[in-house]
Amino acid sequence: MKFTLNWLREYIDTDLEPARIADHLTMLGLEVDACVPCYPDLTGVVVARIEAVSPHPNADKLVLCDVNVGQERTRVVCGAPNARAGLVTALALPGAVLPGGFTIKPAKIRGEESCGMLCSAKELGITEDQTGIMELAADLQPGQPISQALGLVDTMIEVDLTPNRPDCASVLGIAREVGGVIGKRIKPPVAAPPTLAGENLPFSVEVESGADCPRYAARLIKNVKIGPSPWWLQQRLLAVGMRPISNIVDITNFVMLEYGQPLHAFDFNKLAGGRIVVRRARSGESLVTLDGTAHQLDSEMLMICDAEKPVAVAGIMGGANSEVDAATTDILLESACFAAIGIRRTGGRLNMSTEASYRFERGVDPQGAPKAMERAVQLTVALGGGEIVAGGVDYCEGVVAPAPITLRGSRTRALLGMDLTLEQIGAALTSIEIDAARIDDDTLRVNPPSFRVDLEREIDLIEEVARIVGYNLLPTTLPMVPMSFSEQDPLRELRKKVAQTLTALGFYEAINYSFVTPQHCDLLGLAAEDLRRQSVHLLNPLAEDQSVLRTTLLPGLLENLRRNVNHQNHDVRLFEIGKVFHPVESSQPHEPFRLAAIISGRRNPGAPVLYTGESPADIFDVKGVVAQIVESLRLSGAITCETCVVGQELPFAEPGSVLAVRGGTQILGWCGAFNQKTLKGFGVKQQAFFLDLDLAALGGVAPQAKNFASLPKFPFAKWDMALIVPVGVAAGEMLSAIHGCGEKCIEKAEIFDVFQGKNIEGGKKSVAISITYRALDRTLDDETVGKIHQKIIEMMIFRFNGQLREA
Amino acid sequence: MPSMHEELLRLKAAAGEELAAITQLGELEPFRVKYLGRKGEFTLVLRQLGQAPPEDRPRLGQLANEIKQELESAYASRESLLAEAGGGAAQAALDLTLPGRALPFGKLHPVTQVMDSVCSIFEGLGFAVAEGPDVEVDFYNFEALNIPPHHPARAMHDTFYISDSLLLRTHTSPMQARIMEKERPPLRMIAPGKVYRCDSDITHTPMFHQVEGFLVDRHISFADLKGVLSVFITRMFAENTPIRFRPSFFPFTEPSAEVDIGCVICGGKGCRVCKHTGWLEILGAGMIDPEVFKKVGYDPEEYSGFAFGLGIERIAMLKYGITDIRLFYENDLRFLSQF
Numbered sequence A: 001m002k003f004t005l006n007w008l009r010e011y012i013d014t015d016l017e018p019a020r021i022a023d024h025l026t027m028l029g030l031e032v033d034a035c036v037p038c039y040p041d042l043t044g045v046v047v048a049r050i051e052a053v054s055p056h057p058n059a060d061k062l063v064l065c066d067v068n069v070g071q072e073r074t075r076v077v078c079g080a081p082n083a084r085a086g087l088v089t090a091l092a093l094p095g096a097v098l099p100g101g102f103t104i105k106p107a108k109i110r111g112e113e114s115c116g117m118l119c120s121a122k123e124l125g126i127t128e129d130q131t132g133i134m135e136l137a138a139d140l141q142p143g144q145p146i147s148q149a150l151g152l153v154d155t156m157i158e159v160d161l162t163p164n165r166p167d168c169a170s171v172l173g174i175a176r177e178v179g180g181v182i183g184k185r186i187k188p189p190v191a192a193p194p195t196l197a198g199e200n201l202p203f204s205v206e207v208e209s210g211a212d213c214p215r216y217a218a219r220l221i222k223n224v225k226i227g228p229s230p231w232w233l234q235q236r237l238l239a240v241g242m243r244p245i246s247n248i249v250d251i252t253n254f255v256m257l258e259y260g261q262p263l264h265a266f267d268f269n270k271l272a273g274g275r276i277v278v279r280r281a282r283s284g285e286s287l288v289t290l291d292g293t294a295h296q297l298d299s300e301m302l303m304i305c306d307a308e309k310p311v312a313v314a315g316i317m318g319g320a321n322s323e324v325d326a327a328t329t330d331i332l333l334e335s336a337c338f339a340a341i342g343i344r345r346t347g348g349r350l351n352m353s354t355e356a357s358y359r360f361e362r363g364v365d366p367q368g369a370p371k372a373m374e375r376a377v378q379l380t381v382a383l384g385g386g387e388i389v390a391g392g393v394d395y396c397e398g399v400v401a402p403a404p405i406t407l408r409g410s411r412t413r414a415l416l417g418m419d420l421t422l423e424q425i426g427a428a429l430t431s432i433e434i435d436a437a438r439i440d441d442d443t444l445r446v447n448p449p450s451f452r453v454d455l456e457r458e459i460d461l462i463e464e465v466a467r468i469v470g471y472n473l474l475p476t477t478l479p480m481v482p483m484s485f486s487e488q489d490p491l492r493e494l495r496k497k498v499a500q501t502l503t504a505l506g507f508y509e510a511i512n513y514s515f516v517t518p519q520h521c522d523l524l525g526l527a528a529e530d531l532r533r534q535s536v537h538l539l540n541p542l543a544e545d546q547s548v549l550r551t552t553l554l555p556g557l558l559e560n561l562r563r564n565v566n567h568q569n570h571d572v573r574l575f576e577i578g579k580v581f582h583p584v585e586s587s588q589p590h591e592p593f594r595l596a597a598i599i600s601g602r603r604n605p606g607a608p609v610l611y612t613g614e615s616p617a618d619i620f621d622v623k624g625v626v627a628q629i630v631e632s633l634r635l636s637g638a639i640t641c642e643t644c645v646v647g648q649e650l651p652f653a654e655p656g657s658v659l660a661v662r663g664g665t666q667i668l669g670w671c672g673a674f675n676q677k678t679l680k681g682f683g684v685k686q687q688a689f690f691l692d693l694d695l696a697a698l699g700g701v702a703p704q705a706k707n708f709a710s711l712p713k714f715p716f717a718k719w720d721m722a723l724i725v726p727v728g729v730a731a732g733e734m735l736s737a738i739h740g741c742g743e744k745c746i747e748k749a750e751i752f753d754v755f756q757g758k759n760i761e762g763g764k765k766s767v768a769i770s771i772t773y774r775a776l777d778r779t780l781d782d783e784t785v786g787k788i789h790q791k792i793i794e795m796m797i798f799r800f801n802g803q804l805r806e807a
Numbered sequence B: 001m002p003s004m005h006e007e008l009l010r011l012k013a014a015a016g017e018e019l020a021a022i023t024q025l026g027e028l029e030p031f032r033v034k035y036l037g038r039k040g041e042f043t044l045v046l047r048q049l050g051q052a053p054p055e056d057r058p059r060l061g062q063l064a065n066e067i068k069q070e071l072e073s074a075y076a077s078r079e080s081l082l083a084e085a086g087g088g089a090a091q092a093a094l095d096l097t098l099p100g101r102a103l104p105f106g107k108l109h110p111v112t113q114v115m116d117s118v119c120s121i122f123e124g125l126g127f128a129v130a131e132g133p134d135v136e137v138d139f140y141n142f143e144a145l146n147i148p149p150h151h152p153a154r155a156m157h158d159t160f161y162i163s164d165s166l167l168l169r170t171h172t173s174p175m176q177a178r179i180m181e182k183e184r185p186p187l188r189m190i191a192p193g194k195v196y197r198c199d200s201d202i203t204h205t206p207m208f209h210q211v212e213g214f215l216v217d218r219h220i221s222f223a224d225l226k227g228v229l230s231v232f233i234t235r236m237f238a239e240n241t242p243i244r245f246r247p248s249f250f251p252f253t254e255p256s257a258e259v260d261i262g263c264v265i266c267g268g269k270g271c272r273v274c275k276h277t278g279w280l281e282i283l284g285a286g287m288i289d290p291e292v293f294k295k296v297g298y299d300p301e302e303y304s305g306f307a308f309g310l311g312i313e314r315i316a317m318l319k320y321g322i323t324d325i326r327l328f329y330e331n332d333l334r335f336l337s338q339f
């Protein structure tokens, strides 16, 4: 809602600075979005009368004007087509700075002295009119500053209205709120509208349903002269960003802004049968509205019709078939109140939103119609001539008087936490024209005013009291509540812990949108029957590439990787913990949390190259990350990371470079290398490794209990062996064999070297293993350890078809 | 085979030369082990004394002992010399301006960092944390919060729909209704999470993060709302942050408020970020509307409470001076590493 300070001051007597008014409004809940001067600084621009015009000796298109600027005469060269003797216009004197930043100086134009510049409205930043120099009223005093003469000193204030305050979609409504602050009442232009006699009218109004249309007032004005509005009216509309059209249309707009009551003017002679029928549209009916759009109507939509056809969409927009135009002589003015719910429905169906529908959707004062009608009639007669046809229609059968509300002082005090007397409460309400009468020591009876359609309950009034008292004057306390322990969500704790581990391992956290492009599934090469292809679709996505909810986190990270590489960041470790979405028949989707991470580039991003070198990450980096997550969650015993075959689930992985993360028989996820096709698809030009885990399933695995074991009292002995085995033998199995051989003294077995090539027969490899032996009850001597070690070597040679490598 | 005499002299020369070359204290010990230790070279030579002709043994024994003593004293003086130098010359060889051997570490996303600090302030005040579904039913997102179909307030939420009855939640407020429906007061909860609106420009992304919170018990007042949110703001920003509460409208609270803090960019003087008002809006709040209580079966005469909601990205932007909200979702390491 936009208005200007001068406009406001027509209804409320205040000399508050614009900034103070803006501040008051904001603190009343009418948040001010803008408070700016309406017009540029026009110092040095004055009213001037052209006394005589003579031709320019050296230019056909220019004239020399003898200009009266009050005390003196001056000569100005002018090229405007409308420069003529007797014209009162605007003159920018030397020294004036025009809105564009142009400074006026005395000059010689084609050899002739020119002392200033006659200006168009556009050159002065007043309107867009640039057809010629300004044409001002003949009675303006030459020499007077133009700002003063035209009232060009004003401030535009824009309020961001909340949906509950349609009463403030009017300058009078805003003035009422300001009045509450400064302790003054508003002076509306129409105090009490006349009662309208409904007999012997040359037109009729029928309203089908008082529920759809609680009130409908109509009056006829004949022999109106359609023409432009006077400057003061245009100025008001221009200042709030509305285009002046003609006196009649401008009046309806002006009164709507003034009273908050939308009005409509029909060309009476275009109404068949001189009848207005307010009814629902019939099936098959259609209407072309003023904006030129054709609409198919249905029985849910309320229409204003004549004897034959719809002529307006009620409360939203008039029809082209009854539009007031230059030839109009008789107008039928409508000032009505339509039910909010119906306007919302119709506006939604027709996808139309207008200044009128904005107000009706939120609720218009049902008692406002006659006042706005009277105001519009007075203005029409004053500005457009015309004769009012005596009497008129004021249908008001649908108007329901608001029910009185009981307001308790005790309740108000308890909810606001402030000690207010009943008198203070009553005074707060009365200050904004809400009548409150005392019933007993604790109770007020409040009759909500008709313009405050939002006041229906006691709580609505308590809010009004808080608003008027001022939120910042209410006390500030801390609640007295019983102590209680709040349960922790284990999944949330798990997410935090995993995130902590990953950041400690050099990963940055990524957050990607939940909605993605459906093409991700193709880029990953997912099979047609893959569950991840079944996604939740948005009905109204912003774009096709944000049209489905993600079923995997990997594409987002791949896109992040591409972005980083494209910006010359080649060493990337990113993870994301977030929901994926799987549709569930006729219900909310399943939203499990997953953990995904990506590693690409150098193994040690961020660490000095000096020490770590440029060695690129490989699959063992991502496998190590899985191991560390598992270890940090104390799940080492329960979760394994096993070689797996690239099956249908992992079409994006490089065969032979994938590991399945298992908890018992359940697969919790995978880690491995992306294949080249996938990387290419996502525009990533370097190798990348992933891990993708079901976080909820990970949380479902029971961690190892923390049980203390006494520290060993006796030293260990570490013995090595190097075995030459066929290359196909898995090192992991060799370790398992050692651990599983039943020897109690084995504390640890570790691979410390795997070697192929020089001095090793083809098809074989050397695996060096170091075994730590320790007994809990004694120091193991060399002889004992030697015997066990020898036994293990023999067992390994036998099991893995190996031989001992000589040192 | 050289004679034992020659061998001893060779050892003496070699050891002397090697000792003279030692410049660091740490190299002394290996030297000692090599020559003078129990298994050192002198010991080995002395063990062969038994194989020398008996007439030569005393002479060789004496020579060996002399050399050994000589070396031991040279060793001791070398040791004190190096110790005295205090590493002077030795340390100069270490260039300590070279970088430390740091292990890599990453960081949480700035949204997570801010979310965690918001949550921990309220957790410190005894609020429990609950998270709800991102895909919400229309009822909890709107109707349970007193926003019936066609209500103008729905226009404030540009909603992504999945079906007639399913949508991406436009706020985390549905958790208010879901929790109150299941539990009885006293309640103190916060609900952090992702929310969605179809809007995208320099200050709006179609997905962002919110924390919703509410407290319900007997005798809870608007003054309590002010108190709790003031504590939050002073913890989140600074002890002396100016705070103001102004009336606003939310269908599920009444009285409703918006909470502003003094502009952190210009210190209240007025700038582009605060639209020259000196204030920045950071929270929406209000007393829970009696209609919301009725829908979950609480008697509004018995219980009262307040609710609030705040946008995490907005707070992160204000705290860190981030000017484009879209940066949060590009996951550019140049951005992520700044926080």
Ligand SMILES: [Zn+2]
Residues within 6 Å of the ligand: B263, B264, B265, B266, B267, B268, B269, B270, B271, B272, B273, B274, B275, B276, B278, B279
């Ligand atoms: Zn500022």
